[in-house]
Amino acid sequence: MIKFLFRPNSLLLLTLGVAFGLRIWGLDFGLPYKFHPDEDKYVDVALNWHLRGEMNLEFINPPLFIYILAAAYTPWLAWSPFTPTDEWISGAYFFARLWSVVFAMLTLALTYRVTHYLSQFWNLKASFEIPKSKILYPRMGENPKSGAGLLAMGLLACLFLPIREAHFAVNDTAVTFFVLLAIYASLRLLSEPQLVMVLLAGFAVGLATATKLTGGLTILPLLMAHGLSSKKPKALNLAISLAIACATFLLIDAHIFWQWPLFVEAITQHLDFGMAGYKGLRMMPGSGWEFYFYTLHWGLGWPMTWLILVALVSVIFSETKRIRMVLLVLPIALFVYMGGQKIVFARFLLPAIPPLVILTAIKIDEWLKGTTKLRWLFIMIILLAQPLATSLWFDHLLTLPDTRQIATAWFSQTFPQNTAVVRESYSILPSKVLLNNDWPYKIKNLSASSQVETGLDRYLSNAQIVVLSSYTSDRTREDEDEDNLRRKQLALLDQEATLIKEFNPYATNYDDWFYLDQLYGSADETWFRTRPGPVLKIYRLNNYRFSEKD
Numbered sequence: 001m002i003k004f005l006f007r008p009n010s011l012l013l014l015t016l017g018v019a020f021g022l023r024i025w026g027l028d029f030g031l032p033y034k035f036h037p038d039e040d041k042y043v044d045v046a047l048n049w050h051l052r053g054e055m056n057l058e059f060i061n062p063p064l065f066i067y068i069l070a071a072a073y074t075p076w077l078a079w080s081p082f083t084p085t086d087e088w089i090s091g092a093y094f095f096a097r098l099w100s101v102v103f104a105m106l107t108l109a110l111t112y113r114v115t116h117y118l119s120q121f122w123n124l125k126a127s128f129e130i131p132k133s134k135i136l137y138p139r140m141g142e143n144p145k146s147g148a149g150l151l152a153m154g155l156l157a158c159l160f161l162p163i164r165e166a167h168f169a170v171n172d173t174a175v176t177f178f179v180l181l182a183i184y185a186s187l188r189l190l191s192e193p194q195l196v197m198v199l200l201a202g203f204a205v206g207l208a209t210a211t212k213l214t215g216g217l218t219i220l221p222l223l224m225a226h227g228l229s230s231k232k233p234k235a236l237n238l239a240i241s242l243a244i245a246c247a248t249f250l251l252i253d254a255h256i257f258w259q260w261p262l263f264v265e266a267i268t269q270h271l272d273f274g275m276a277g278y279k280g281l282r283m284m285p286g287s288g289w290e291f292y293f294y295t296l297h298w299g300l301g302w303p304m305t306w307l308i309l310v311a312l313v314s315v316i317f318s319e320t321k322r323i324r325m326v327l328l329v330l331p332i333a334l335f336v337y338m339g340g341q342k343i344v345f346a347r348f349l350l351p352a353i354p355p356l357v358i359l360t361a362i363k364i365d366e367w368l369k370g371t372t373k374l375r376w377l378f379i380m381i382i383l384l385a386q387p388l389a390t391s392l393w394f395d396h397l398l399t400l401p402d403t404r405q406i407a408t409a410w411f412s413q414t415f416p417q418n419t420a421v422v423r424e425s426y427s428i429l430p431s432k433v434l435l436n437n438d439w440p441y442k443i444k445n446l447s448a449s450s451q452v453e454t455g456l457d458r459y460l461s462n463a464q465i466v467v468l469s470s471y472t473s474d475r476t477r478e479d480e481d482e483d484n485l486r487r488k489q490l491a492l493l494d495q496e497a498t499l500i501k502e503f504n505p506y507a508t509n510y511d512d513w514f515y516l517d518q519l520y521g522s523a524d525e526t527w528f529r530t531r532p533g534p535v536l537k538i539y540r541l542n543n544y545r546f547s548e549k550d
Helices: 008-024 043-051 064-079 086-124 148-158 160-165 172-191 195-211 213-228 234-252 260-276 288-300 302-316 321-339 346-367 373-398 403-414 480-496
Strands: 420-424 442-446 465-469 497-503 536-541
Touching: 008 086, 008 148, 008 373, 043 064, 043 086, 064 086, 064 172, 064 195, 086 148, 086 160, 086 172, 086 346, 148 346, 148 373, 160 172, 160 288, 160 346, 160 373, 172 195, 172 213, 172 321, 172 346, 195 213, 195 234, 213 234, 213 321, 213 346, 288 302, 288 321, 288 346, 288 373, 302 321, 302 346, 302 373, 321 346, 403 465, 403 497, 403 536, 465 480, 480 497
Parallel strands: 420 442, 420 465
Antiparallel strands: 465 536, 497 536
C-alpha cells in the first residue's frame, strides 16, 4: 500500500484531491449575506446579463472573468431558472465561487507542467539552441525523471494564501492562471521560437491583462524571452506577440473604444489612488514591501518564505540566470510595484506565488537529488506544517456562523421593530447578495469615511442603539488628527452609552493591527479566531430605557 501511494500517478491524484478538498471546504460561507465586499462586482454583473439584459462593466476590473461567469451561467440557468429565494441566490453564488476553484486547480496542473519542463530545460546549461529531443512536455501522470513537478504541485496545493483566495468569486485565481500561462508561453519561446509560440505568448499576455490590469506585467517575461530567443528576426516576432496581446485585450475589453476618455481618466485616478492611499486610511504599520513580506510569512509559512529567498539568491550564481529571470521577472516586478503603493491587499501578490514555488521546487530537487523518500517526506512536513494547519483551521472557521449572523439573530429577538439603530458598516442586519432585503428597524448607516465627516457625536445622534464593528472602527487613519478624532469618538461612546452585548470571534483579546484583508476572510489572525466575522459591540445610549423582550 505504501509503495502504491509513492507512485507518481498515485501522488498526483492524491495531491489534486487534497488541493480540491482544501479549496471547496467552506465554500458556501456567509451565504446568502454579502460578507465579501467585491464578489457582487463580478457575480451580480454576470447574473444581470441573463436576468435583466444589461452588463455594467467597470474600467478598473477588466471583464474576462465576468464573461466567463456569464457563459457558465447559461447552462446553469437552463437547469435552475431564477427564483427570488435565498436558496437560489446561495446556489448561484456557490456556483460562481466554484469557478475560482476551477482556476486554482488549473493553476496546479499548469504548475506541474511548467516545473517539469523547466527542470529539464535548466539542466541543459543555458544553451539557447535547444534540441527538441531534449525537451520533455509531460502529460499529467507521466513518470518524470525529476520529482520537481510533483513537489511544486504538492507545495502549491497546501499553501494557505492560494487556498484562501480560491474561496472567493473574484478574478484573483483566474488572473493567476493566465499569468502563469503567459510565463509558460514566454519560456517556450526559448526552445520553440516558431510562429505558433509567438502567437500563443501574445495571446496569453492579452488574456492575463483582460482579467486584471496587473496581468499586464506579463509583458516583461515576453520581452525578456524574445530578447533571449535565437529566432530571427527578433523585432518582427516581438511586434507580432505585442500586436496579438493588444488585440486580445481590446477585443475582450471592447467597451473602452467608445469610452476611451473615461477609461484614461479612471486609470489615472486609480494610479493616483494607489499612491495616495485608500480613503485616507493607513493600511499597514510599515511600508508596502514590509506588508508583502509579512504576507508571505503568514500566507506561505515562514520556512517556505525563507527557502524562497534562498532560492532567489541562488539564481544570482546560476549559469542559467538569464533564462530563470524569464520565470522570475514578473514576481519581482509585482513585488516592487505593489510594495510602493499605499493600497495593499494580500491577494494582489497571488500571481507571484506559482513562479516562486516553481523555482523553489526545482532548487529543492537539485539539492536533494538521490536522497531517500523519508528525507523528502521530512522536508515536505517542515515546509507545509504551518500553512496546511492554518488552511485547515481557516476552512473550519468558514463552516461556522459569522458573528454578524449570530448578532443579528440576537438583535431580532431582543429589540422590537422600529428601534432606531446607528450601525457601522460590516455589522448587524447585513445586506443579502443580489436581492435587496429590508429590516424592520430605523437604520442609520455609518461608513468608515464618515469618521472624519462628523464630529464627536458620530455615534450619539438620532438613535437608541449603536452597533460598532471592528472592521470599521479599528481602521487607522493616515492623518494623525483624523485618527485622534476616531479615538475620541470611541472614548465618548464608552462614556455616554452602556455596552449591553459583545460578540467576539477571538479566543483572546486580539488587539493587533487591523488589515483590510480581514474583510474578505481571516488572514494573519486566523489562529486567534474561534469563528469568522468582526468584533461587534452593541451599545444602549444612556438616555434610552432598555428592556429585553420576554
